[in-house]
Every structure is written in structure tokens, then in C-alpha cells.
Amino acid sequence: MxxxxxxxxxxxxxxxxxxxxxxxxxxxxxxxxxxxxxxxxxxxxxxxxxxxxxxxxxxxxxxxxxxxxxxxxxxxxxxxxxxxxxxxxxxxxxxxxxxxxxxxxxxxxxxxxxxxxxxxxxxxxxxxxxxxxxxxxxxxxxxxxxxxxxxxxxxxxxxxxxxxxxxxxxxxxxxxARHDPLTGLANRAELVSALRKRLAKPDSHDDTFAVLYLDLDGFKTVNDTHGHAAGDRLLETVAERIRHVLREGDLPARFGGDEFVAMSTVLTADEAAALAQRLIDAIGAKYEIGLGTLINIGVSIGIAMAPERGGEAEDLLAAADAALYVAKSAGGSRCQLASVDASLKMRIQRQADLPPEDDIRPRPLARRRG
Known part of the structure; x- marks a missing residue:
């Protein structure tokens, strides 16, 4: 002007x-x-x-x-x-x-x-x-x-x-800055930002959606047996299958390692469970990782419904992570809906894993899953 x-x-x-x-x-x-x-x-x-x-x-x-x-x-x-x-x-x-x-x-x-x-x-x-x-x-x-x-x-x-x-x-x-360099999916910062924006809307208390926390079963074995290059190709293929299953408007992200999170616009817990099952079926199909080698992996999924399981991004992720822990503990390749019991079981297990009070040292919060 x-x-x-x-x-x-x-x-x-x-x-x-x-x-x-x-x-x-x-x-x-x-x-x-x-x-x-x-x-x-x-x-x-x-x-x-x-x-x-x-x-x-x-x-x-x-x-x-x-x-x-x-x-x-x-x-x-x-x-x-x-x-x-x-x-x-x-x-x-x-x-x-x-x-x-x-x-x-x-x-x-x-x-x-x-x-x-x-x-x-x-x-x-x-x-x-x-x-x-x-x-x-x-x-x-x-x-x-x-x-x-x-x-x-x-x-x-x-x-x-x-x-x-x-x-x-x-x-x-x-x-x-907002995407994972390997898979092209959103990264942790982008998904958390999207969650916060959605939860900050004036009508967020009426906005129902799901947070799905995914962790691959058997990925460490692929890395150890076939090498990290094969593991990277596997992760890229998993990301493509996640994109294919999710609907328009859903946001998939890679949190690092073999952990993925998706924010989905499903309206009910039953719809979220059905979506999780489709992801389990798609990710559980065989993979070709080169030289005609076919492998199988699975995926465990924890589901947290918003706003039922929290009005903050961190609360929803924690609830979905707790449900994921229960699914992994039950043998993997399954989904688990977040509940108070699931969160309590996870807290009890984490407390059991802590060292004695006179030998507490700082250690990473993230845990390795297989």
C-alpha cells in the first residue's frame, strides 16, 4: 500500500x-x-x-x-x-x-x-x-x-x-521441520500441534475423534537379521499402507523408530476399533524386502477416544500409549481401547520396573519395543 x-x-x-x-x-x-x-x-x-x-x-x-x-x-x-x-x-x-x-x-x-x-x-x-x-x-x-x-x-x-x-x-x-525424513509422514511435533489445535477449538468438547498409537511387532528382528537398509524399506512400506487405510482428513505420523500415531476422524470407539483392525490386517500382510525375501511383521495398537480420554494432547497420547502397552503385553498384533484400567496397569508396571529409591538414576522415558 x-x-x-x-x-x-x-x-x-x-x-x-x-x-x-x-x-x-x-x-x-x-x-x-x-x-x-x-x-x-x-x-x-x-x-x-x-x-x-x-x-x-x-x-x-x-x-x-x-x-x-x-x-x-x-x-x-x-x-x-x-x-x-x-x-x-x-x-x-x-x-x-x-x-x-x-x-x-x-x-x-x-x-x-x-x-x-x-x-x-x-x-x-x-x-x-x-x-x-x-x-x-x-x-x-x-x-x-x-x-x-x-x-x-x-x-x-x-x-x-x-x-x-x-x-x-x-x-x-x-x-x-514438520515431517519425518524417511517416510514423509508428519513427525511428533506436527501431530502434537495438530492435536492441540483441534482440542483448542471452541466446540472441542463435542468433537469426537480417535488417537491410535501403533508399534510394530517383530521389527527389531528384521533389523538384526536383514540390516538397517531393509528395516528402512520396511518402514517406508508400512507408512504407505497406513496412508492407504486411513481416510481423508486423518493425520498419520511417525514418532520415531517403529512407532506410529494417527489422528482419525472416527466418531465412535467401535469405528476406531474397526479402523485399527484394518491397519493390523494391512500391516500384517507379507513384505518383499529385496532378492525375493518375504517377511511378516505385526502391529499392536492402542486407542484413545477424544475428548473422553483427555482434553490435552499429552493426555490422549499417554492414554493411547497405555492401551498400546496392554495390547503388547497380551501378545501383540491386536488393538486395545484406552481405559482407566489400562492406564493403571501401565503405571503399576512402570513402578515395578523402577530401581530402589537409593539407586534412582535419570534414564530415558522412551522404551524399546520389539
Whole structure:
């Protein structure tokens, strides 16, 4: 808006001064065009800004048309000023048009073809004006203007290339910060963030969904027997099968190692259990890990329903993890719905695994599963 305001004030001021200094029909017409087009552009930009803040469709096409029309108005003013024979008027108009090129380039380089069109429309007519003026010295404009237009247009495209490269780098950086590099699934931070956003909604107390905590059965054996490369290929295939089973709107994530978590839009515990069973069947099918080698693994799943099992992301994950512990303890390759009993059993087991009070040392919270 600041660049737009500067350009509008400049062209309006120059057109007004010129119309007062030389009140001819062509120059007064230029002033009328400037006032009309600039007013329309301001209105459209204000409407677009308000709609953008409301995440609604903006009148972009109309804004582009008015931008080109404004550039054409500047070009018309240059021609009319040069044709008037008044060199004070011509100097003002040409200086104004020349200064606009920098603003056009800076403001619109994200759309280089639009920027190039506006530059041609605003400065290109100076060629016609120089010929109409009948002054031999002005013929040098025929050499300068094409070079100027070419250089500024190339600058727009180069700035646009730099902008796109920067945007891509930022997008890739953001993607890698939120996704697991091996499987492409969301990582722990992204899933926890999504859970918190969903639970923070005003109607979250009526929003029922499930958190499924998955842990592969027998994955360590694959790593030990066939190597980590085979284990990585297996994890990639597991991620693909999880994506295939989950529905649109569900969010799968890899928490690290052979642990996966999914946030699903199922509405009831029965639907969540049915989804978990489909995951168990899909993940439990045979895998080809190279050289014709087929293997089988299983998966255990703990399920926590929201908001029944907690209104915080950490509570839901803890409840699903506790249910997973029960499923693993029961032999694996099954699902378990989180309950108070499941959470209690897990706490008791963890307390039983603690060392005596006089020999308590810090140790990682995560536990290795097979």
C-alpha cells in the first residue's frame, strides 16, 4: 500500500500541476483519467485486503486490469505532454513516468509479466511522443527507451526468480521441520500441534475423534537379521499402507523408530476399533524386502477416544500409549481401547520396573519395543 500510495500521489500531483499550467483538452483528459483510475484502484485494493483477511476470494483480475489501465494512463500523459510543445510540461511528465518504473518493478516483480506490461505501457509511449515532438534531439529516445524497458523487464524476472527460490527454500525447510525424513509422514511435533489445535477449538468438547498409537511387532528382528537398509524399506512400506487405510482428513505420523500415531476422524470407539483392525490386517500382510525375501511383521495398537480420554494432547497420547502397552503385553498384533484400567496397569508396571529409591538414576522415558 505504501508503494501504491506513493505512485498515486506522484502521478495525481504531476497531472494536476500540468493541467493547471497548460489547461488543454488532452492534458485535462489525462487528469480526469488519473483521478478515475486511481480512485477505482484504491477501492479495489481496500476490498481485496478486507476479503483476504477474511480468507475470501479477492478481485485479483480487476486489480490487474486497473493496474495496466493506470500504466496506460501514465503513458498517455507522456505522449500528450511531449506533443504540447511545452518542455516544462514534457519534462515533468517524463520524469514522473521514469520514476514510476522503479515502483512498478519493486511492487510487482512477483508477477513479472504484469510488471513488464506495465513498464511498456507507461514508458513505451515516450517513443511516440518523441516522434510527435518534432525535435531531432528527442530521437535519441528511440535508442534509450527500448534499452531501458529491456533492462527493467529483465530485472523483474531476475527478482522473481530470487523470490521463488527463497519461497521454495522456506517451504522445504518448513516441510522438513514438520515431517519425518524417511517416510514423509508428519513427525511428533506436527501431530502434537495438530492435536492441540483441534482440542483448542471452541466446540472441542463435542468433537469426537480417535488417537491410535501403533508399534510394530517383530521389527527389531528384521533389523538384526536383514540390516538397517531393509528395516528402512520396511518402514517406508508400512507408512504407505497406513496412508492407504486411513481416510481423508486423518493425520498419520511417525514418532520415531517403529512407532506410529494417527489422528482419525472416527466418531465412535467401535469405528476406531474397526479402523485399527484394518491397519493390523494391512500391516500384517507379507513384505518383499529385496532378492525375493518375504517377511511378516505385526502391529499392536492402542486407542484413545477424544475428548473422553483427555482434553490435552499429552493426555490422549499417554492414554493411547497405555492401551498400546496392554495390547503388547497380551501378545501383540491386536488393538486395545484406552481405559482407566489400562492406564493403571501401565503405571503399576512402570513402578515395578523402577530401581530402589537409593539407586534412582535419570534414564530415558522412551522404551524399546520389539
Amino acid at each position: 505504501s508503494v501504491f500510495a506513493g505512485g498515486v500521489l506522484n502521478t495525481l500531483a504531476v497531472a494536476t500541476v500540468i493541467a493547471i499550467h497548460a489547461p488543454t483538452v488532452p492534458l485535462i483528459t489525462w487528469l480526469i483519467l488519473e483521478v478515475t483510475i486511481c480512485t477505482a484502484r484504491l477501492i479495489v485494493l481496500l476490498i481485496a485486503r478486507r476479503r483476504a483477511l477474511m480468507h475470501r476470494q479477492t478481485p485479483t483480475d480487476l486489480n490487474i486490469v486497473l493496474s495496466v489501465a493506470w500504466s496506460g494512463g501514465v503513458g498517455y500523459g507522456v505522449v500528450a505532454s511531449l506533443a504540447s510543445g511545452d518542455w516544462v510540461v514534457a519534462t515533468l511528465a517524463c520524469l514522473s513516468a521514469g520514476s514510476m518504473v522503479g515502483g512498478i518493478c519493486f511492487r510487482n516483480f512477483s508477477a513479472p509479466r504484469l510488471s513488464a506490461t506495465m513498464i511498456v505501457f507507461s514508458m513505451g509511449p515516450a517513443l511516440i511522443g518523441a516522434l510527435i515532438a518534432g525535435e531531432p534531439l528527442m530521437f535519441i529516445v528511440a535508442l534509450q527507451i527500448p534499452l531501458h524497458l529491456t533492462a527493467m523487464t529483465m530485472a523483474c524476472f531476475r527478482l522473481n526468480k530470487m523470490l521463488i527460490a527463497t519461497m521454495r527454500a522456506e517451504r522445504e525447510k518448513d516441510y522438513h
